[in-house]
Amino acid sequence: MKQRRNDLILVAVILVVAVLFWGYSWFTRSEGGYAVVTVDGEEWGRYALDKPLETEIVTPYGTNILVIADGKASVTEADCPDGLCVRQRDICYEGETLVCLPHKLVVEIAGSSEGDVDWVVD
Amino acid sequence: MKPKRIALYGFLIALAFVFSYIENTLAVPLWIPGIKLGLANVVVLAALYLLGVKSALFISVVRVLLSGMTFGSMTMVIYSLAGCSLSLLAMVLLKRTGRFGMPGVSVAGGVAHNMGQIAVAAVMLETSALMYYLPFLLVSGCVAGVAIGIAGAEVVKRGERVCENF
Numbered sequence: 001m002k003q004r005r006n007d008l009i010l011v012a013v014i015l016v017v018a019v020l021f022w023g024y025s026w027f028t029r030s031e032g033g034y035a036v037v038t039v040d041g042e043e044w045g046r047y048a049l050d051k052p053l054e055t056e057i058v059t060p061y062g063t064n065i066l067v068i069a070d071g072k073a074s075v076t077e078a079d080c081p082d083g084l085c086v087r088q089r090d091i092c093y094e095g096e097t098l099v100c101l102p103h104k105l106v107v108e109i110a111g112s113s114e115g116d117v118d119w120v121v122d
Numbered sequence: 123m124k125p126k127r128i129a130l131y132g133f134l135i136a137l138a139f140v141f142s143y144i145e146n147t148l149a150v151p152l153w154i155p156g157i158k159l160g161l162a163n164v165v166v167l168a169a170l171y172l173l174g175v176k177s178a179l180f181i182s183v184v185r186v187l188l189s190g191m192t193f194g195s196m197t198m199v200i201y202s203l204a205g206c207s208l209s210l211l212a213m214v215l216l217k218r219t220g221r222f223g224m225p226g227v228s229v230a231g232g233v234a235h236n237m238g239q240i241a242v243a244a245v246m247l248e249t250s251a252l253m254y255y256l257p258f259l260l261v262s263g264c265v266a267g268v269a270i271g272i273a274g275a276e277v278v279k280r281g282e283r284v285c286e287n288f
Contacts, residue, residue, distance in 0.1 A: 007226030011264055012231055018260035024123075025254060041248030081195070095254055099247065102197065106247050 025095070032109035033096040035073035037066065039077070040104045049073065049092065061103040073107055075100065130285070131177070135184050138165040142189035157262040160232060160270060162189075166210065167228055167274035172285045175214050182206045197246075201239050208238035224278070228271030235265035 037044040039059045047053055053068040054076075064085060065077040072090035075098050087101035091109055098107040141161035162185055170178035186206050190199030212234035216227045236259035244252050 003223035003226065004223045006264065007223045007229070010222065010226045011229055014229065014264050018257040018264075019261070022257035025257070038247070097252060097254055099243070099252065101201075101243065101247075102195070104247055122228065122257055 018048070029093040031071070031092055032096075032111055032113070035066070035068060035091075035111045036108050036110045038106045038108065044105075045108070047073070057105065059103045059105055061105075064100055064103060064105055066107065073098065073109065075107065078103070130173075131181065134165050134169055134181050135188070138162040138181060138185040141165065142185065143195070146189070146193045157258065159266050160235065163209070163228070163231060163235075163270045164273045164277060165214065166206075167224065167231070167270060168277040168281060170210070170213060170217065170227075171224070171274070171278045172281050175210075178214075179207075179210055182210055200246075201242050204238040204242040205235040206238075208265050209235035223271070224275040225268050225271030228274060229264055229267030232267030232270065233260060236260070236263040 001021070031049075033049055035047045035049060037047070037057060039057070044057060044059075045055075047066070047068055048054070049068055049071045051068065053066070055066050057064045057066055062074050062079045064080075067074050067076045072092040075085040078085050079099055080100055080102040082102065085098055085103075085105070088098050091098055091107070094109050094111050096102040096109045099105070139162075141164065145158060147162050165185070166178050166182045169181050183203070183206070186199060186202040189204055190196070194202075211230040213227050216222045216230045221229075224233040240252050240259060252264065
């Protein structure tokens with residue numbers, strides 16, 4: 001019985017930690033301006049989220065198709081064996097990621113000001 | 123090693139392998155990578171209780187190598203090994219305290235498994251962005267852990283008598 005109580009405490013603690021993490025990222029999130037594509041840890045390209053786009057990313061490991069529409073980025077096609085990147089949902093908030101492990105490809109949303117050259121000065 | 127024991131190991135590894143196969147075939151597509159039940163862990167968990175740490179480690183590693191080479195790639199083997207060893211370590215430590223039941227031990231294993239995989243992914247992809255997945259993987263590790271723990275407890279209950287003869 002004591003073991004069962006400890007089990008429940010353990011589960012509760014983990015769930016609380018998860019909720020705290022999630023809550024933190026929920027409240028601090030903001031819509032990003034760019035989808036940054038990284039392959040093997042190196043930046044591949046940076047695509048503005050406000051311009052619709054469909055592009056083929058040919059990595060040494062395989063090909064993924066990145067689509068930007070309605071301010072959201074998604075991977076619609078990939079020739080990786082698991083296809084997990086295609087199944088992940090669209091991303092648009094800063095820090096959100098799409099990952100294709102077999103191709104070592106990461107699509108990450110970056111903030112709108114970062115690297116922004118369209119700076120308006122009045 | 124006694125022949126009977128070899129047979130028992132063979133049986134358990136085969137079972138874990140079949141569980142991996144079922145999981146790979148029936149995997150439900152989700153928008154978070156890495157969320158799964160971890161059916162094969164029923165066998166590892168039961169082995170940990172019935173046969174001890176060394177046997178559980180042995181079965182776990184052989185299972186990962188087998189299913190990795192059959193269904194996946196070398197990359198998958200690396201991910202799985204990181205997940206499995208961390209998972210087993212957490213389970214052994216929690217079991218040693220004697221304060222947790224099988225579901226609790228299994229939950230620690232499930233969560234540790236997911237943490238291990240995130241850590242390897244973060245290193246391999248050279249990004250910290252994966253922390254976004256952390257809360258989801260914590261919850262899924264928890265849920266899967268409870269389910270596997272309950273199933274494992276049933277296996278141990280029924281397997282105890284069988285294992286006495288080995």
